[in-house]
Amino acid sequence: MNKYLLDKNEFNKFYDLYLYSFNREDSPQRKRVFHERYEHSLVYGLMNGKKLGSGLFSIPFEVNFHGTDYKMNGIGDVMSAPEFGGRGGASKLLNQALSDMYNNKVTLSYLAPFSFGYYRQFGYEQVFDHTQVTILNDRLPKIKNQDQGYVKRVKISDIPDELKQLYSSQVDLGGVNRSQWWWEHMLDKHSDYLAALAYDNEDNLIGYLIYYHQEETFYIHEWFNLNPTSQNLLAKFVTKHQSIFKKFVYESPNPDFKADLLSDPYSATVQVTPYMMARIVNLEDFLKRYPLQQQDLDKVFFKVNDTLEWNDHTWSVEVKDGKINVENADGEGVDLELSIQTLTKAMFGYHSLNSLAELGQVKGDLNKIESLDKLFWHEKPQLIDYF
Incomplete structure (x- = not known):
């Protein structure tokens, strides 16, 4: 039995530590939303006497990476009581969570870091960025009226199933395949949000945006379009708020x-900011089911340095007619060597292997590096969800 996993009846201990560690005010909604995560997560805790000293969530998800679904556990609310800090409690829990992921056949893990340096110790790497676009109301673009389609405004609690289906069809760059409980959790957590739904003349949903406002700022949380008609309809909807709000902010996962x-272009302030990190938990599975960009590849031997012993090997990769063969090749000669963090950036499309080699993060035969690089996607991943 895993000595770090908490029981359902230990929720209050975990919740109290969360409130104190993150300086949060208790409320019925906050407690209810937090309990939803607790019920659907692997919850880890380390006792300090009779009190909980450290804790974290490991939340099971599934993600879509260019059409391939992978199990992914999201790490959240990593915390330690001040009197228990510095004893390595959170580190023990995170290492145990990673070991359990591997045993449970989970391939990937994501998290939102409080410190990039801290989580790099555990093999996580920055791969997700967001672009924040800010426009003042007097500089909003002029949008022509559409001669087809219409927009319907609803409360977030009243979004139709078609919206969820539209979302699922658009998130193949590493985004979360939202299960029903996660949708319900999000709607409960953001109960003050609103949604604008774009329809064509046949009443088919062709786009949506989820938004909220605080004081004089209009925030766009999520925006998807199937075609230019939807884009224009929803853009017009946003600009119709020009007299109500002074500032408009869209945080795009792109x-x-x-x-x-x-x-x-001068009307907008555009800022790219780091968002979340990813970790390859099971490298062999990620490679074997990876959506390849090259149908053939002569055998390449590469050494991966990782704190997880099952990844820390020399691997051989060969592709023939689109079929990949991945094998443990310890003891063989090495064509190139890199860390799990560097490989994560390359496989997720955040940086190419070639560019990483130029930065000194990949060592070895440049021709082999270039050959292996052709297997990987060079389109940056996108993630909206936060946990």
Whole structure:
């Protein structure tokens, strides 16, 4: 039995530590939402006498990476009581969570870091960025009226199933396949949010945005479009709030969002900010089911340095007619060597292996590095969800 896993009846201990560690105010809604995560997570805790000293969530998800679904556990609310800090409690729990993920056939893990350096010790690496676009109300673009389609505004609690289906069809860059409980959790957590739904003339949902407002700022939380009609309908909907709000902010999961999409690029302030980190938990499975970009590859031997012993090997990769063969090749000659963090950046498309080699993060035969690089996607991943 795992000595670090907490029982269902230990919720109050975990919740109390959360409130104190993150300086949160208790409320019925906060407790209810937190309990939803507790019920659907592997919850780890380390006791300090009769009190809980450290804790974290390991939340089971599934993600879509270019059409391939992988199990992913999201790490959240990593915390330690001040009197228990510095004793390595959180480190013990995170290492145990990673070991359990591997045993439970989980391939990947994501988390939102309080410190990038701290989580790099555990093999996590920065791969997700967001672009924050800010426009003042007097600089909003002029949007022409559409001669087709319409927009319907609803409370977040009243979003239709079609919206959830539209979301699922658009998140193949490493985004979360939202299960029903996660949707319900999000709607409960953000009960003050609203949604604008774009329909065509046949009443088919072609796009949506989820938004909220605070004081004089209009925030767009999520925006998806199937076609230009939806884009224009929803953009017009946003600009119709020009007289109500002074500032409009859209935090896009697309790290390459460009202001040239606007009629006046100077009208917007665009800032790219780091968002979340990822970790390859089971490298062999990630490689064997990876959606390849190259149908053939002569055998390449590469050494991966990792704190997880099952990943810390020399591996051989060979591709023939689109079928990949991955084997443990310890003892063989090595064509290139890199850390699990560097490989994560390359496999997720955050950086190419070639560029990482130029930065000195990959060592070895440049021709082999270039050959292996052709297998991987070079489109940056995108993630909206937060945990």
